[in-house]
Amino acid sequence: MTESKQPVPLHVIIAGAGMGGLTLAIALLQKGFDVDVYEQSPELREVGAGLWISANGDRVLERLGLRGAVDAINLPPQDRVVRFWRTGEQRSVYFRDEDVSKADHTLIQVLRAELQRVLYEAVIKLKPEAVHFGVRSTGARTVDGRAQLILEDGSVVEGDVVVGCDGAHSCVRQALFGPAPARYTGANAWRGLAPMDKLKPQHRTPLASTWIGPTAHVTTYPVQRNGEEFVSFSAQVDSPTWQTESWSEPGELSEALKDFEGWHQDILDLFINSENLFRWGLFVRDPLDQWSEGRVTLVGDACHSMTPYLGMGVNLTMEDAYVLSRCLEQWPNDVEDALRRYDVARIERANRTKAKSLEMLSVFHSPALTSRETAWPYIEQQWSPQAVRERYDWLLAYDATTAEI
């Protein structure tokens, strides 16, 4: 009698345990693949910042069975508004108004570190020893039909596929496609996290706000960690000089207050009361027209780092991860073909989002916003129902769990 053998599952090596690496690991483990993730940090690091997850990212979380865990860390907004920088006067941008848009504009507001913890816990539930901390990779390649991730100590881990989820400065991208020079966008970014109990009562209203002014804008929203509430804020300000491209560069309060001179006190209070302040330069890289080479591919910021103006970086990263898992599931016997199909399914959408996100800088920062008289007609025009539909609906309607591959 012949014994029927189970096929050996593909072994996928992932560089980076950020949002993309962990989402991909869950999707693949759930589909029966073997996965190992190599992360440079010695442990999960607290990066004090909030994240907006929109409907397109949420569909992936839902499919991965993380709805309950994400609800537990979410602090949902009542409304999404744009606000005039000097006075704080606001206009709703039709969040959940079905007459304006058929797309789901729901936002999930979480602390980045909390989301990373939820994703990490889901990974180790499926494979307890899947994530290897304190292991920096330096590149990747395909050798004799096997994928190799090269580690800093010169050793190599080998698998059927290597995926670079190693962020904007990706070593895997560099190994595949060479250096990708970063161009300064003309804006610096600030971010911080202000404990709610240090702020005036008006900050408690759960609004997703974008405050806009002639040369800067600030996105603010409440987030929570174990019941403790904060206002997460991230600000972008035009500046002829730039800082390092790293989200963890500390910034000086006095410089922030200079950048936001004349702004409403509610904004200044966020900077003044923040438990940390970071400042960095916003850079962009040319879009890639190929993400995969041989048995090695890329996910997330590694292949499409973008400006934060549409709040889509993490959402697109989750979409990538799920679509890649589907391609590998559908074509496990021809990995290189599966990766080519992944490229076809994803690159156009990611590059379009990247370009549209950059365009938003000139919408958020406009001379029309200098005075109240010119600001309101501008806001009415730029956030009209039609403008909101055109800007967001195509992004929000995408479903990575069913999109054509």
Ligand SMILES: Cc1cc2nc3c(=O)[nH]c(=O)nc-3n(C[C@H](O)[C@H](O)[C@H](O)COP(=O)(O)OP(=O)(O)OC[C@H]3O[C@@H](n4cnc5c(N)ncnc54)[C@H](O)[C@@H]3O)c2cc1C
């Ligand atoms: C302040 C701020 C606010 C943001 N807000 C939003 C938002 O509201 N909505 C949204 O959609 N997006 C947002 N983004 C963008 C979003 O955070 C990124 O697009 C997303 O995290 C990309 O995921 P990733 O897995 O590609 O990279 P990351 O999450 O950056 O993860 C990369 C991982 O790789 C590791 N790594 C790097 N190099 C190596 C190496 N050589 N070897 C091993 N490991 C390595 C890193 O330590 C890290 O853990 C925001 C970004 C910032 C900075």
